[in-house]
Amino acid sequence: MAKVTITVNGEARTVSVPPETTLLKLLREHLNLTGAKLGCDVGDCGACTVIVNGKSVNSCLMLASQVDGFDVLTIEGLATTDQLHPLQTAFEEKGSLQCGFCGPGVIMSAKALLDEEPDPSVERIRDALAGNLCRCTGYSKMIEAVQAVANSVNSHPSVKSA
Amino acid sequence: MKRRGRGIACMWYPIGFTASANPSAAVVKVNEDGTATLLTGTVETGQGSLTVLAQIAAQALGIATDDVHVVSADTDTTPMDTGAIASRTTYVTGNAVMLAAENAKKILFEVAAPLLGVEPAHLEAKDHKIQVKGFPQRNMHIGDVAEHARGVKGTPPIGSATFNPAVLKLDPETGQGKPFATYVYATQIAEVDVDDETGEVEVLRIVASHDCGAPINPMLVEGQVEGGISMGVGFALQEEMLFDSSGRLINPNLTNYIMPTSLDMPSVEVDIVDSYDETGPFGAKGVGEPTCVSTAAAILNAIHNAVGVRVTSLPATAEKVFAAIQAKRAQEAKLVTAG
Known part of the structure; x- marks a missing residue:
């Protein structure tokens, strides 16, 4: 067994897992954080995207022991009990998701982009979402939602820390 | 060099098959607090059909969409539905919901009429009230009417209904008839860049004009149109299930079965045609499958417009487009030599 200590959504957690356990499996089965989805399990679809030390990653491609001591943010870490994250609000208002299976991954990819680059061009947004496959929406309303958040962050600097 | 081209494609698509029974049923219950509960067997798969059905019930009852509690896809409690298939939900299930809501409303009108001193025919349901047409100040809150209907009159306002487009067998001799209740129409225009040195096609823009009724x-x-276009782009240029000589699928994964990403999606302009179908719920028809019918044809026509070649097998991969360009050049060279 491998002992892994990580900070998940701001909370320190220590778990003992078999060494072959992926970060995705650690999150879903050991920490009960099922927002990151198991799609292809080989890094093609992006449904398992989470943010590790500020970078969006496919959590199915990382071993749990690789993130020992790291900071992990999942979709569960975005909303508070009384407020959605601006990206979640924008996705809801624009009808950006249909079946929603890709949603948590798409939103985490978008968050990683906006954290690094608050005012990305449409090309940058398309690039940042390229690893997240969506069969329903054609991506158009997702791109619009990310643009809307980027614009609101720029017109209200106080939202930036959210 | 990159050559730009534009192509157009039109389509019609049938809504509500009539070749065999195609029913949907619904139950609408108006509650004493002025909300309503809708029971429907249809399945939400993300396309928003339950939102649309709630909107239809709300419109019929004069209440807000948020006031409609939808219970769906549970055969313990809801009517069995023919299915979230064939682009039929808004039209067929929507009609059932509208009729069920109207049946519940009829009970409300019969109860409210003597209290408001008019005939039921002079009432309307609007703004959470049952009110006299032309005299909106003469009204009762819909919840109070529902409570009166239940507690005083003993007729709780519950409506149920079935909608089944009339079954019409086609003529066995001629194959003629009316196999569907209604039809939708669309035109899509694609703008592409084709690299005539590699055959690579980039779809820059698609303008999609769709008639879906109201x-x-x-x-x-x-959202449906944009999603359908992404499927059409994949169908046109990328997606192909490949089989080996023994019939085994050799690309059963997302590494080798290529589908559009956010980088492949063109900019899309959606134009919803002003339209109203008398037979649909509040004039609506449907929009699901029709959205991806025209896309590949429009793109392939745009490729022809750009580089003058017809690719007749999908997907039109760079290899196929380049081979067609080479064949055309060889043909032209032959003509020049012969001439």
């Missing part, structure tokens, strides 16, 4: 929820219509 759009109950225009944002959801747009």
Whole structure:
């Protein structure tokens, strides 16, 4: 067994897992954080995207022991009990998701982009979402939602820390 | 060099098959607090059909969409549905919901009429009230009417209904008839860049004009059209199931079965045609499958417009487009030599 200590959504957690356990499996089965989805399990679809030390990653491609001591943010870490994250609000208002299976991954990819680059061009947004496959929406309303958040962050600097 | 081209494709698509029974049923219960509960067997798969059905019930009852509690896809409690298939939900299930809501409303009108001193025919349901047409100040809150109906008159306002487009067998001799209740129409225009040195096609822009009857929820219509276009782009240029000589699928994964990503998606402009179908719920028809019918044809016509070649097998991969360009050049060279 491998002992892994990580900070998940701001909370320190220590778990003992078999060494072959992926970060995705650690999150879903050991920490009960099922927002990151198991799609292809080989890094093609992006449904398992989470943010590790500020970078969006496919959590199915990382071993749990690789993130020992790291900071992990999942979709569960975005909303508070009384407020959605601006990206979640924008996705809801624009009808950006249909079946929603890709949603948590798409939103985490978008968050990683906006954290690094608050005012990305449409090309940058398309690039940042390229690893997240969506069969329903054609991506158009997702791109619009990310643009809307980027614009609101720029017109209200106080939202930036959210 | 990159050559730009534009192509157009039109389509019609049938809604509500009539070749065999195609029913949907619904139950609408108006509650004493002025909300309503809708029971429907249809399944929400993300396209927003339950939102649309709630909008239809709300419109019929004069209440807000948020006031409609939808219970769906549970055969313990809801009517069995023919299915979230064939682009039929808004039209067939929507009609059932509208009729069920109207049946519940009829009970409300019969109860409210003597209290408001008019005939039921002079009443309307609007703004959470049952009110006299032309005299909106003479009204009762819909919840109070529902409570009176239940507690005083003993007729709780519950409506149920079935909608089944009339079954019409086709003529066995001629194959003629009316196999569907209604039809939708669309035109899509694609703008592409084709690299004539590699055969690579980039779809830059698609303008899609769709008739779906009266759009109950225009944002959801747009979402359906955009999604259909992404499927059409994949169908046109990327997606192919490959089999080996023994019939085994050799690309059963997303590494080798290529589908559009956010980088492949063109900019899309959706135009919803002003339309109203008398037979649909509040004029609506449907929008699901029709959205991806025209896309590949428009793109392939745009390729022809750009580089003058017809690719007749999908997907039109760079290899196929380049081979067609080479064949055309060889043909032209031959003609020049012969001439």
